[in-house]
Amino acid sequence: MKVSLFITCLCDIMSSDVGKDTVEILEKVGCEVDFPELQTCCGQPAYNSGYLKESKGSMKQMLRAFKDSEYVVGPSGSCVAMLHEYPHIFKGDPNWEEAAKDLADKSYELTQFLVDVMGITDVGSNFEGRVTYHPSCHMTRLLGVKDAPMTLLENVKGLEFVELPVKEDCCGFGGTFSVKNPVISEQMVEEKTEHVTETGAEYLVGGDMGCLMNIGGRLTRNGKPVKVLHIANILNYQ
Amino acid sequence: MSIQNREAFLNKLAENLGRSRRTEGVERPKWSVSPQWEVFKGATQDELVDVLEEQCKAIHTDFQKTSTADLENVLRETIERYEGNAIIAADDERNAEYQLDTYYQQLEAEGVEVHIWDAEKGKENQVFAERADVGITFSDATLAESGTVTLFNNKGNGRSISLLPKTYIAIIPKSTIVPRITQAARHIHEANQQGHEVSSCVSFITGPSNSADIEMNLIVGVHGPTKVTYIVVEDK
Amino acid sequence: MSIRIGTNSFEHRVQEGIKNDFMRGAVSSAQGRFRSGRLKAAEELGNWEDWRTLGEEIRNHTMENLDFYLQQLSDQVSKRGGNVFFAETAEEANDYIQNVIKKKNGKKVVKSKSMVTEEIGLNEALEEAGSEVVETDLGEWILQLDEDPPSHIVTPALHKNKEQIRETFAAKKGYDKTDKPEELALFAREQLRKDFLSADIGITGCNFAVAESGAVTLVTNEGNARLVTSLPDTQISVMGMERLVPTWEDLEVLVSLLTRSAVGQKLTSYVTSLTGTRLEGEVDGPEEFHLVIVDNGRSKILGTEFQSALHCIRCAACINACPVYRHVGGHSYGSIYPGPIGAVLTPLLDGYDDHKELPYASTLCAACTEACPVKIPLHEHLIRHRQIIVERENKAPKAEKLAMKGFAKWGSSPAAYKMSTKMARTALKPWTKEEKIENGPGPMKAWTDVRDFPAPSKQSFRSWYKTRKKGDEA
Numbered sequence: 001m002k003v004s005l006f007i008t009c010l011c012d013i014m015s016s017d018v019g020k021d022t023v024e025i026l027e028k029v030g031c032e033v034d035f036p037e038l039q040t041c042c043g044q045p046a047y048n049s050g051y052l053k054e055s056k057g058s059m060k061q062m063l064r065a066f067k068d069s070e071y072v073v074g075p076s077g078s079c080v081a082m083l084h085e086y087p088h089i090f091k092g093d094p095n096w097e098e099a100a101k102d103l104a105d106k107s108y109e110l111t112q113f114l115v116d117v118m119g120i121t122d123v124g125s126n127f128e129g130r131v132t133y134h135p136s137c138h139m140t141r142l143l144g145v146k147d148a149p150m151t152l153l154e155n156v157k158g159l160e161f162v163e164l165p166v167k168e169d170c171c172g173f174g175g176t177f178s179v180k181n182p183v184i185s186e187q188m189v190e191e192k193t194e195h196v197t198e199t200g201a202e203y204l205v206g207g208d209m210g211c212l213m214n215i216g217g218r219l220t221r222n223g224k225p226v227k228v229l230h231i232a233n234i235l236n237y238q
Numbered sequence: 239m240s241i242q243n244r245e246a247f248l249n250k251l252a253e254n255l256g257r258s259r260r261t262e263g264v265e266r267p268k269w270s271v272s273p274q275w276e277v278f279k280g281a282t283q284d285e286l287v288d289v290l291e292e293q294c295k296a297i298h299t300d301f302q303k304t305s306t307a308d309l310e311n312v313l314r315e316t317i318e319r320y321e322g323n324a325i326i327a328a329d330d331e332r333n334a335e336y337q338l339d340t341y342y343q344q345l346e347a348e349g350v351e352v353h354i355w356d357a358e359k360g361k362e363n364q365v366f367a368e369r370a371d372v373g374i375t376f377s378d379a380t381l382a383e384s385g386t387v388t389l390f391n392n393k394g395n396g397r398s399i400s401l402l403p404k405t406y407i408a409i410i411p412k413s414t415i416v417p418r419i420t421q422a423a424r425h426i427h428e429a430n431q432q433g434h435e436v437s438s439c440v441s442f443i444t445g446p447s448n449s450a451d452i453e454m455n456l457i458v459g460v461h462g463p464t465k466v467t468y469i470v471v472e473d474k
Numbered sequence: 475m476s477i478r479i480g481t482n483s484f485e486h487r488v489q490e491g492i493k494n495d496f497m498r499g500a501v502s503s504a505q506g507r508f509r510s511g512r513l514k515a516a517e518e519l520g521n522w523e524d525w526r527t528l529g530e531e532i533r534n535h536t537m538e539n540l541d542f543y544l545q546q547l548s549d550q551v552s553k554r555g556g557n558v559f560f561a562e563t564a565e566e567a568n569d570y571i572q573n574v575i576k577k578k579n580g581k582k583v584v585k586s587k588s589m590v591t592e593e594i595g596l597n598e599a600l601e602e603a604g605s606e607v608v609e610t611d612l613g614e615w616i617l618q619l620d621e622d623p624p625s626h627i628v629t630p631a632l633h634k635n636k637e638q639i640r641e642t643f644a645a646k647k648g649y650d651k652t653d654k655p656e657e658l659a660l661f662a663r664e665q666l667r668k669d670f671l672s673a674d675i676g677i678t679g680c681n682f683a684v685a686e687s688g689a690v691t692l693v694t695n696e697g698n699a700r701l702v703t704s705l706p707d708t709q710i711s712v713m714g715m716e717r718l719v720p721t722w723e724d725l726e727v728l729v730s731l732l733t734r735s736a737v738g739q740k741l742t743s744y745v746t747s748l749t750g751t752r753l754e755g756e757v758d759g760p761e762e763f764h765l766v767i768v769d770n771g772r773s774k775i776l777g778t779e780f781q782s783a784l785h786c787i788r789c790a791a792c793i794n795a796c797p798v799y800r801h802v803g804g805h806s807y808g809s810i811y812p813g814p815i816g817a818v819l820t821p822l823l824d825g826y827d828d829h830k831e832l833p834y835a836s837t838l839c840a841a842c843t844e845a846c847p848v849k850i851p852l853h854e855h856l857i858r859h860r861q862i863i864v865e866r867e868n869k870a871p872k873a874e875k876l877a878m879k880g881f882a883k884w885g886s887s888p889a890a891y892k893m894s895t896k897m898a899r900t901a902l903k904p905w906t907k908e909e910k911i912e913n914g915p916g917p918m919k920a921w922t923d924v925r926d927f928p929a930p931s932k933q934s935f936r937s938w939y940k941t942r943k944k945g946d947e948a
């Protein structure tokens with residue numbers, strides 16, 4: 001299967017290891033992976049802040065970049081959910097409507113792609129440690145991916161899983177929300193990190209870099225020893 | 239009776255909806271799903287009685303099941319439990335049918351104050367209801383799922399009977415039990431379509447009054463009755 | 475009161491909310507209970523998504539034909555001896571009601587809980603005109619005695635603890651017992667009974683009116699709405715113009731959705747459908763009935779992309795699911811409609827000037843959208859509001875606009891974008907210590923005030939990928 005990697009701007013800049021792991025996992029399960037270099041950001045930071053005009057440039061750039069791809073796979077529920085919004089945004093725009101529909105139809109979040117498209121439930125990784133998982137809001141509610149990450153984590157050898165209390169609660173990231181309403185965001189991320197520490201887990205795992213940066217940043221600020229990992233890190237661990 | 243400001247108001251709505259006024263010909267579409275009809279579909283009457291009994295636990299309501307012959311005894315026990323010295327009951331054909339009229343006479347002979355709602359007596363009915371210990375009515379339709387008795391209040395069955403006294407007893411002929419509010423609503427809808435006037439007050443009553451307004455603590459018994467008993471009775 | 479409450483700035487209100495430990499504890503545990511109640515009630519049905527679809531379809535059809543159904547409703551009410559008044563503004567509604575009371579020479583008004591009467595400021599208007607107005611819902615009564623606005627649309631006194639309530643009862647009504655909820659409630663029952671029996675006017679809201687027969691349906695637990703509509707000789711019901719359903723069959727679906735979503739009950743203790751005046755020979759119920767149908771800004775929403783906001787059945791499920799509401803409480807929203815639906819509705823009804831912060835008081839986590847029993851896409855409406863604030867109202871901060879201009883250039887130019895992936899680490903170097911930033915510059919400050927920011931990777935993904943590819947080829 002031919003897969004184009006949608007790296008997402010956060011992983012591209014902040015945590016290239018997530019991109020590397022994603023590529024290696026996909027190759028391991030037999031995909032031929034390419035990386036369209038023209039891709040930029042999905043446009044979400046501007047779109048969600050109300051800057052429709054300012055977001056469309058990125059979106060069009062993404063439509064161009066992935067025009068010829070068969071499948072587009074990215075390590076983020078939120079960014080992929082954004083791609084799924086494109087048809088809605090470009091509705092009635094004769095130049096882009098078709099392309100937007102096409103991209104939405106072929107785009108998948110990493111775990112969703114592995115489980116739902118490839119039919120894989122075990123990627124053969126080994127990871128020793130006590131792990132809890134934060135299901136990010138956009139991944140679960142907007143993209144509707146709830147079970148796939150759990151299915152894959154269950155089959156990681158050596159991994160001890162602990163459930164995160166009130167896991168479906170937002171961590172307080174919310175993109176620009178975190179800097180526009182820092183006071184509220186602080187309360188939310190504080191509550192989330194309390195729940196994380198309550199579990200006694202050594203690792204917090206998630207599928208969205210934004211949320212992980214938020215929770216992780218609060219954990220280190222509070223001097224908590226919990227390490228934060230992207231699910232791709234775990235699935236590619238030997 | 240008067241209707242004021244209607245035309246300008248509704249014209250504006252139509253305009254904002256981007257079309258001309260609709261004054262006729264609107265049909266309700268067939269909805270794509272109808273989950274309300276799936277609830278306890280095909281359940282027998284006995285199964286519905288069980289559902290009702292179970293639901294009574296959730297709504298802080300005492301549940302009794304009896305035969306017509308034994309209704310009097312169950313009622314007596316319940317009234318005693320509620321320390322009922324002043325009783326108000328609806329003026330209902332079913333009082334005779336279930337021999338409650340003779341029972342009420344007997345109660346009076348025993349010194350209990352019994353007031354059968356009497357439209358002629360006007361507000362006196364309310365005054366009695368306000369100081370009554372127990373109010374008694376029949377249920378006109380009983381909703382198993384939610385544990386609800388439905389009253390089509392009328393001039394014999396004043397709204398006060400099930401509202402003002404401290405406690406309330408609903409007598410539920412078994413045949414009035416339906417799966418849920420869906421069936422009762424269809425009945426009213428169809429009667430309305432056939433030109434029957436809907437009762438001025440349809441009361442769906444589910445157990446005693448309650449409130450969670452103080453720190454989310456459930457308080458049973460606020461403005462309406464504080465205790466409720468349902469008595470299901472095999473039909474005559 | 476009107477829709478707006480308080481005069482403090484949004485930031486100030488939020489600070490106050492966050493400092494209020496009791497309120498936050500109360501809201502948090504209430505949310506927990508509401509949530510599990512709602513989920514359990516939905517689970518019992520098994521096909522909750524079908525129910526939501528049905529709710530949405532009914533609301534949609536009703537709104538698309540609102541003029542038709544309101545006409546039918548008013549005809550039916552009139553046929554059953556009721557008067558109907560269509561009020562375009564709050565003033566018109568209040569004037570009409572004042573006049574009715576004046577004509578009846580009414581002195582005492584008992585009210586059951588109604589958000590729309592809060593919205594139009596009816597109590598103040600009636601008090602000004604010399605009426606005594608008594609709120610009879612327990613929560614509303616507490617707030618009325620304490621002159622405090624509601625903080626929740628279903629349990630309005632959620633922010634108050636029993637000790638505060640005891641004090642209020644003592645100061646205002648001479649209460650001398652404990653702060654046990656049962657005793658407090660019993661006191662309210664005794665006090666308010668007197669008011670019910672002596673009132674000449676009863677005022678209610680309306681959960682749903684039924685167009686086909688003219689019934690006004692009230693959904694309550696305490697029984698006060700039944701008293702309000704059984705004892706006084708004159709009844710006035712006030713409804714937002716969107717609060718109706720075509721038929722009884724639709725009524726039961728929406729009532730089922732409402733009670734399950736609001737409080738996790740299959741039905742509340744009392745669902746009461748009242749039609750017109752009492753009939754010949756009946757003792758209870760009003761001899762005179764008025765239905766006041768209120769627009770007050772709603773019609774502006776019809777026909778716009780916000781139309782589905784009018785589908786709201788005021789169940790508060792979105793409020794109970796909202797993590798922002800949990801931390802800041804209802805009063806922070808500065809509106810009688812708090813939480814997600816408040817953030818959507820308030821700017822629509824009352825303009826952006828005083829409420830432009832509300833659409834941003836959300837992480838767009840969509841917990842609200844998921845909870846809504848009639849599938850209102852609340853988080854999408856919030857994004858739409860933000861677009862309007864930026865583009866039409868031009869109320870966005872300058873620095874933000876500048877940043878977004880920069881974003882637009884960056885995102886549409888692969889070269890600029892690529893450059894940034896290369897430069898990020900170096901650019902942040904001066905602030906980076908041990909692979910993290912604790913005191914970020916400029917716009918990063920708001921982030922690092924609260925949490926650390928990680929240092930960008932040593933090698934960007936792109937350069938790794940390039941090297942790797944070269945290695946493959948070699």
Ligand code: SF4
Nearest residue numbers: 786787789790792846
């Ligand atoms: S928006 Fe939906 S969830 Fe919120 S109060 Fe209205 S109906 Fe309930």
